[in-house]
Amino acid sequence: MGELNVVGKNVERVDIRAKVTGRAVYAADMDMPGMLHGKIIRCLEYAHAKVKSLDFSEAEKMPGVVKCLGPDDVTSKTYNQSVIDLMASEQEAEWMGDIEEQNIFTKHVKFYGDGIGAIIAESEEQAERAAAKVKVEYEPLPVYLTPEQSSAPDAVQFVPEKPGNRAFQLPAEMFPNNCLGWGDVDEAFKEADLIVEDRFYTPKQKQCQMEPNNYIALYDDEGRLNCWASCQMPKLAHVKLARLFEMPMSRVKFNQTVVGGGFGARLGLVMEPEVCALALAVPGRPVKIQQPREEDWLSSPSRHPSDYWMKMGFKKDGTPVAIDAISKNFKGGYYLDGSALASTTGFWLQGMYKVENLRYRGESYFTNQPVCGAYRGYGNPQTNFVLEQIVERGCKELNIDPLEWRKKWHKTVGDNSWIGFTQYSSCALDECLEKGAEAIGWKDKRAKYENQTGVKRRGIGLSVGQHTSGAAPMILEHTTCTVRLNEDASAELLLACSDLGQGSHTTLRQIAAESLGFPIEDVHLNVGDSDANGFDIGAHASRTLYVGGNAVKQACEDAKRQLFERAAKKLEANVEDLDMNLDKEIFVKGSPSKSITAKDICEVGIYNFTNPMTGEANGEAGQIQSYVSYMPDHNSPPFFCTFVEVEVDMETGEVKLLELVSAHDIGRAIHPAICEGQMEGGAQQGLGMALTEEMYFDENGKVKNNSFTDYKMLGASDMPKMTNILVENPDPHGPFGAKSVGEAGLVTPVGAVANAIYQATGIQFTEGPITPEKILKAIKEKEVAA
Amino acid sequence: MNKLSVNLRVNGRGYDLEVASNKTLLEVLRDQLNLPDTKYGCGTGECGACTVLIDGEVVNSCLTLAAAADGREIRTAVGLEKNGQLHPVQQAFIEETAVQCGYCIPGMVVKSVGLLEKNPDPSEEEIRHWLEGNICRCTGYEKIVDAVKSASKKMASAEVKAVG
Ligand code: FES
Ligand code: FES
Numbered sequence: 002m003g004e005l006n007v008v009g010k011n012v013e014r015v016d017i018r019a020k021v022t023g024r025a026v027y028a029a030d031m032d033m034p035g036m037l038h039g040k041i042i043r044c045l046e047y048a049h050a051k052v053k054s055l056d057f058s059e060a061e062k063m064p065g066v067v068k069c070l071g072p073d074d075v076t077s078k079t080y081n082q083s084v085i086d087l088m089a090s091e092q093e094a095e096w097m098g099d100i101e102e103q104n105i106f107t108k109h110v111k112f113y114g115d116g117i118g119a120i121i122a123e124s125e126e127q128a129e130r131a132a133a134k135v136k137v138e139y140e141p142l143p144v145y146l147t148p149e150q151s152s153a154p155d156a157v158q159f160v161p162e163k164p165g166n167r168a169f170q171l172p173a174e175m176f177p178n179n180c181l182g183w184g185d186v187d188e189a190f191k192e193a194d195l196i197v198e199d200r201f202y203t204p205k206q207k208q209c210q211m212e213p214n215n216y217i218a219l220y221d222d223e224g225r226l227n228c229w230a231s232c233q234m235p236k237l238a239h240v241k242l243a244r245l246f247e248m249p250m251s252r253v254k255f256n257q258t259v260v261g262g263g264f265g266a267r268l269g270l271v272m273e274p275e276v277c278a279l280a281l282a283v284p285g286r287p288v289k290i291q292q293p294r295e296e297d298w299l300s301s302p303s304r305h306p307s308d309y310w311m312k313m314g315f316k317k318d319g320t321p322v323a324i325d326a327i328s329k330n331f332k333g334g335y336y337l338d339g340s341a342l343a344s345t346t347g348f349w350l351q352g353m354y355k356v357e358n359l360r361y362r363g364e365s366y367f368t369n370q371p372v373c374g375a376y377r378g379y380g381n382p383q384t385n386f387v388l389e390q391i392v393e394r395g396c397k398e399l400n401i402d403p404l405e406w407r408k409k410w411h412k413t414v415g416d417n418s419w420i421g422f423t424q425y426s427s428c429a430l431d432e433c434l435e436k437g438a439e440a441i442g443w444k445d446k447r448a449k450y451e452n453q454t455g456v457k458r459r460g461i462g463l464s465v466g467q468h469t470s471g472a473a474p475m476i477l478e479h480t481t482c483t484v485r486l487n488e489d490a491s492a493e494l495l496l497a498c499s500d501l502g503q504g505s506h507t508t509l510r511q512i513a514a515e516s517l518g519f520p521i522e523d524v525h526l527n528v529g530d531s532d533a534n535g536f537d538i539g540a541h542a543s544r545t546l547y548v549g550g551n552a553v554k555q556a557c558e559d560a561k562r563q564l565f566e567r568a569a570k571k572l573e574a575n576v577e578d579l580d581m582n583l584d585k586e587i588f589v590k591g592s593p594s595k596s597i598t599a600k601d602i603c604e605v606g607i608y609n610f611t612n613p614m615t616g617e618a619n620g621e622a623g624q625i626q627s628y629v630s631y632m633p634d635h636n637s638p639p640f641f642c643t644f645v646e647v648e649v650d651m652e653t654g655e656v657k658l659l660e661l662v663s664a665h666d667i668g669r670a671i672h673p674a675i676c677e678g679q680m681e682g683g684a685q686q687g688l689g690m691a692l693t694e695e696m697y698f699d700e701n702g703k704v705k706n707n708s709f710t711d712y713k714m715l716g717a718s719d720m721p722k723m724t725n726i727l728v729e730n731p732d733p734h735g736p737f738g739a740k741s742v743g744e745a746g747l748v749t750p751v752g753a754v755a756n757a758i759y760q761a762t763g764i765q766f767t768e769g770p771i772t773p774e775k776i777l778k779a780i781k782e783k784e785v786a787a
Numbered sequence: 788m789n790k791l792s793v794n795l796r797v798n799g800r801g802y803d804l805e806v807a808s809n810k811t812l813l814e815v816l817r818d819q820l821n822l823p824d825t826k827y828g829c830g831t832g833e834c835g836a837c838t839v840l841i842d843g844e845v846v847n848s849c850l851t852l853a854a855a856a857d858g859r860e861i862r863t864a865v866g867l868e869k870n871g872q873l874h875p876v877q878q879a880f881i882e883e884t885a886v887q888c889g890y891c892i893p894g895m896v897v898k899s900v901g902l903l904e905k906n907p908d909p910s911e912e913e914i915r916h917w918l919e920g921n922i923c924r925c926t927g928y929e930k931i932v933d934a935v936k937s938a939s940k941k942m943a944s945a946e947v948k949a950v951g
Contacts, residue, residue, distance in 0.1 A: 013881060020889030021877040021896055023824025023864035030823035209924050211828050211836060211890040261890030262924055294829040502888025502925050674884035674930070681927030682887065709833035709922060717928040718915040 006583065008515045008737050011674040014507045015526070016259070016500065028215040028229055028258040033287040036217070037067055039279045040120045040128035041272070041290065042135050043299065048113040048369040048702025049142040049157070055118055056136040063134055065127030068282050071118040072106040075278040079104055080245045083302075083337035083374055084237040084269040088476035088538065096172040097340035102160045105278045110139070111159060111334025112371045113703050114299025121279055121288060144702040148308060148329045148366035159334070159367040168332045168339040169365040171347075181347045181421075184358030189323035193314030197394045202768040203383040204695035205306040205331070206686075208376055209714060212261020213297050214271050218280035219287040226253045228277055231260040233267040234539025236497045239531045241270055242277055257529035263501035264686070265375030266301045268541050269337070298696060298707035302374025305330040305342055305365070309387045319401045321410060323358035326350060328383065330365040333372040339365040341476070342373075346380030348475075350388060352419025352467050352638065354410045369702045375541060377683070377744045381468060382690055382751045389464040389752030390765055403756070404443060407465050408434055411640070418638055419467060420475060427740070429730035430465060430640035433664035436726050437463075441644040441662040450760055456651050459659070462756025464749040465642045470547035470741040471633060478544065479632050480552040481535030484513070484560045486625040488607045490585050490599035491523040492560070497537035498528065498549040503743050504675035505545040511671055512550045512736055516557035518581045519599075536630070543639075543741030546671065550736030552631035559627040567602045567621045637732040639740040641665040643684075643749035645721070649761040651780055654773030656692060656758060658721035661750060665725075668732040668740035676742045680725040683746020688721075689714050690747070691754045695770050793857040797822065798866025806853045812846075813837045815853040816863065824865035824893050828922070835921030838894035838901075839863050845901035864893030867900060875945065876900050879938035880931070887925035895921050899935045907946075908939055 019025035044050065057069035079101045086099040106118050118135065122128035145151035151159075151166040159166050171179045190196060217229040226248060232238045232255070239255040246253070260267070272290060279288045292300065311326040328346045332339050343363030350361055378385075396403040412418070413428040438444065446461045453459065471478050483495040494513055500506040506526055514521040527533055538544065562576070568587040569576045572595050581587045581599065588596035605620030612619070646660040663680050670676045686694075693713040697705050706712045731738020751769075759765050764779045789808040794801060797820060806815050813830075816822045816839070825848055828836030832850040839848045840862040867874035873881070876899045886892050895918070902909060902917045909917070914935045915928070923931060 011884060014884060014886065016889065017881050017884070017886050018873075020886045020892050021864070021873065021880045022868060023893035023896075025889050026823070027826075027890065029827065030817075032821070209922075211826075211834065211888065211922065211924050213827070260888060262888040264924070291827075294827075294831070294834075502890075504884075504887065672884075678884060678887055678926055678930060681929040682923075682925045683927070685927040686924070708831065709829055710831075714922060714924070716920075716922070717918040717932065718912070720915075720928055723927065723929055 005515060007511045007521050008671050011672060012511060012521055014504055015510055016506065025259045027212055027261050028217060028231055029291055031217055031229060036287045036289055037121050037123060037283060038125040038128045039276060039288045039290040040132045041116045041275055042118040042132050043114045044110040044117055047110055047139055047141050049144045050110045050139040052108045052110060052117055053138040053140050059134040060120060060131040063131035065123035066120060066131045068121040070282060072104060072108050075105045076246060078245055080241065080274065081336060082270040084234055084241060085338040085341045087237055087240060096174040098169060099340055100162055100336050103335050105274050112369050114296065114371055115334060116275060119275060119279055121283060125291060144369045146368055146370065146698055146702060148331060151366050151368050166367040167364060168336050168367050169343050171344065171363050179362060181351060181361040182359035186323045186325045186358045186360040189358040190314045193322050194317045195315045195395060195398055196312060197391050198312035199767050201309045201387045203307045203309060203386055204769045206304040206376060206690045206694045207298055207696055207712065208264035208266035210262030210264055210266055213294050214292040214301060216272055216276035217287050217289045218276040220280045220284045222285060224252060226277055228273055229256045229258050230273055231258050231267060233263040233499055233501055234269065235499065235529065235531060236537050237539055238270055238273055242273060245274055246277060255531040257499065260499065260501040263540060264377045268375040271301045295707045298704055299371050302337060302372045303696060304376035305373040307383050309383060311387050311391050313391045313395060315395045315399060317399065319399055319406050321354055321356040324356050325360045327362045331368045331370060331373060332365045333368055333370045335372050337372055337374045342380050346384055348419040349381040349384040351421060353388065353412060355412055355416065377686060377747045381466060381748045382687060385464055385466055385748050385752040386755060386769055390755050393756045393759060394765060403463055404434060404438055411465055420636060426637050426734055427668065427730055427732040428640050429666035429728045432728050433640060433642050433666050437642050437644050437662045437664040440724050440726065441646060441660060443644060446646060457648050458651060458761040459648045460757040460761025461644065461646045462753045462760060463642065463644050464752030464756060466748040467638045467640045468741060468745040468748060469542055470637045471544035472542040473633050473636050477538065478548055480537045480549045481630045482552040482556040483535060484556045484627045486560055486603045488604045490603045492517055492519060493525050493527055494553065495527045495533050497534035498545050499540040501540050503679060504672060508546050508671040508675060509549055509553050512553050513557050516554045517561050519585060520583055543743040546739055547735055547741050548633050550739060551633060552629055554736045555631060556627045556629045560625055563625045564599055564602055568597050571597050635734040637734050637740045639666055639742060639745055641745050641749055643753040645750060645753040645757045647754065647757040647761055649758060654776035658688060661721045662724045664728055665742060665745060666728045666730055667742045668735045669729050669738035670727045671737065671739050673727055676727055677725045679742045680746040681723060684723060684750045685715050685720060687747040687750030688754055690769065691751045692770050791854045793854055795856055795861060797861045798863060808854055810853045811849050812851040812853045812856050813848040816848060822863060822865060825863045826890055826893060835898060836891055836894045838897045838921060840897055840901055843904060845898050864896050874900060875941040876938040879934040879941060883930045883934040883937060885926060885930035885934040891921060891923040895923065895931055903939055903942060907943060
């Protein structure tokens with residue numbers, strides 16, 4: 002690869018001026034003439050109930066009310082708010098058992114906060130006041146908060162298709178005996194010198210993106226349904242809305258507004274169906290829904306909590322002989338991506354270590370909790386919390402250095418990847434481990450912190466992981482990109498790739514500029530408009546840079562090739578002998594005076610005239626355009642590790658985060674500061690999952706902590722000193738060698754901090770989050786036992 | 788609801804308005820004055836997205852009644868730019884790539900300006916402590932803290948230049 006001009010540089014983010022000045026326009030900031038306001042009526046009395054009657058008579062009389070809508074006033078068509086079902090073949094979806102069982106407004110309330118109706122009024126305040134006047138009669142049903150409860154033989158069935166309320170188990174058609182893995186686990190355990198086994202609980206963590214969910218929809222005079230929302234997957238939302246409302250896609254327009262964070266919460270649809278249903282009820286008038294923060298915990302998907310059992314066998318020398326695991330996921334009230342999550346949780350397990358025998362069973366059960374869906378890491382943090390603690394205990398009992406063990410046993414180039422049947426194409430985990438260990442002073446600290454006494458005890462822990470770059474070949478991968486060169490040789494790219502804040506519009510623009518050979522200012526991305534943009538899956542599976550980047554690169558390289566072919570004709574030279582400088586002059590290598598500007602070529606292509614005397618055109622006709630419909634045939638997972646140092650107060654149970662070092666094998670950093678930003682932000686969420694973050698419920702299923710005071714996230718002064726190391730080892734398939742970084746940052750802090758606490762206290766915590774209360778309790782129990 | 792006549796001075800401009808006595812400053816800024824740069828994140832004083840400066844003090848505008856700001860000097864993110872020049876804090880946020888989704892950023896910027904006006908040379912610990920109450924879910928705070936440090940240096944050297 003030659004010298005790079007834009008890739009690898011910390012260029013100014015394309016969106017950053019608008020964001021620091023407050024001028025970026027989020028959905029809540031939009032106003033439209035004649036706009037009405039919608040308020041969703043949520044069941045806040047019960048977590049499980051039948052709606053016996055819904056009485057709007059008082060509400061209708063309230064000032065400003067335009068319409069009241071219940072379940073029978075909107076389409077009765079059911080849907081699945083997740084989009085995973087769109088990404089699997091019909092056959093696969095059937096095997097996986099994906100269902101569409103959601104209603105826009107429900108008569109069977111399945112969680113605290115389920116939507117049962119809506120008010121449309123002239124102002125937001127009027128809509129809220131009217132909503133308070135709606136009279137609802139419920140028939141309460143028993144509340145199930147765990148898979149054990151909901152799978153009991155006499156439990157009320159959530160949907161007829163899923164007997165026993167088991168939403169999912171790995172299908173036998175694809176996974177013999179409903180298991181993922183290889184070898185003979187039961188036989189192998191007989192050969193083991195040491196078996197480590199435990200049952201874990203991983204918490205219901207909420208994404209807590211800072212922008213609440215806000216929407217506008219308008220059923221316009223042309224008969225088109227328009228929706229404005231900060232959805233992560235605008236194109237798939239477009240398809241889903243068209244199907245739900247039985248309209249051709251050409252009559253639905255999806256506008257993606259600036260996304261104030263996603264992390265999976267906006268992976269599929271959230272309240273797009275509701276706002277569109279409201280708009281269809283009042284043709285010609287835009288309707289806006291602004292969600293109060295306290296409802297965000299109720300109405301958008303969270304991480305799946307899981308009951309996760311694992312057993313691992315080792316030989317005396319540390320050789321891992323077998324891993325057996327069962328993860329039972331709490332689904333919440335609806336199915337969503339019940340199939341995919343329970344599967345990937347096992348994929349991350351099979352992708353990590355060289356173990357001869359492995360068996361994983363993944364299941365999901367309905368529960369009366371707000372829905373669970375995608376959250377950054379998609380099962381990987383759960384597996385990290387469990388697997389990395391099991392490994393740690395094995396190493397401790399066998400007296401093996403956990404760093405050396407991981408170096409020896411992690412999978413690498415040529416090994417079967419998490420996908421099972423494809424191989425890793427690059428892996429620089431050893432370099433990550435060496436650099437990380439050096440940066441935090443692993444060796445000395447690890448030795449120093451063994452067997453401490455006293456009130457304040459320190460510990461250092463480590464965790465490794467691997468993630469994904471896109472969803473191929475498991476499920477659909479596809480991005481289209483159109484590049485047009487304007488008459489002045491500036492470039493316009495049309496694509497539907499999302500930027501949730503992770504910076505992809507900046508990094509994709511860098512890739513475009515580099516591939517075209519143009520200055521970055523001359524490249525514009527036209528995004529967020531379903532009329533103009535082609536197909537793209539949207540932001541999930543850490544795919545945007547890897548898949549979108551390759552789509553952009555191919556389209557731009559093709560546009561540049563066309564430009565060079567036209568130049569070659571003009572200059573009477575071979576394409577291979579041409580080069581272009583940053584002033585966009587194309588010249589013959591070695592004789593720079595033989596040159597033509599890109600602008601001259603582009604302009605003539607558009608303003609193409611025929612000489613009336615000679616009949617000759619003034620150059621090659623036609624605007625230079627390129628279009629690719631890119632479906633990757635590869636996936637290049639990144640590898641990474643995190644080291645964390647903590648200090649535990651044995652009297653209060655408090656954990657102080659002293660230092661965190663992460664090192665990621667990202668292939669190539671297209672924009673180093675953006676890569677670091679993913680790792681830093683990921684650390685805040687991963688440490689939070691391990692230490693403080695969990696949605697919890699009373700016995701009636703009421704969410705008890707849907708506020709930032711009660712749902713504790715780490716603040717600026719809770720964060721440890723951080724060092725984030727980018728290890729660049731270009732991957733043969735990634736754009737300019739890049740692999741993903743988006744989700745990965747969250748994963749390994751989870752296991753690393755648990756292992757640090759283990760070293761400090763000598764106690765392993767199987768239940769997340771590891772709060773001071775749990776630590777104190779465990780310390781007391783240990784003292785009593787001793 | 789009772790209506791009150793108030794005079795709000797926002798970003799140097801005066802507004803004579805009628806506001807409902809129960810309206811927060813955040814609601815009035817966003818809905819009545821059409822200044823949506825100040826964000827709603829929780830409405831209960833827990834996230835800092837709505838931070839504004841009132842007479843130089845940082846406040847959560849979601850907890851402040853608009854009527855209580857009568858006659859006082861309010862500054863928000865969109866008003867920090869002077870003569871086409873970004874505020875040094877905004878400039879530093881850009882240079883440090885301290886922004887991701889951006890939703891917390893107007894509040895973060897205003898909060899940081901409030902700090903540096905009181906304490907031009909804060910330690911890292913002081914910065915982190917001051918930013919507690921402003922939640923960012925994207926950045927892990929690392930680059931935001933770096934940006935505040937760098938803004939403090941920028942402002943100090945601008946001061947020296949102005950004096951010298
Ligand atoms: S909106 Fe005011 S503190 Fe959150
Ligand atoms: S940049 Fe997204 S919340 Fe701070």
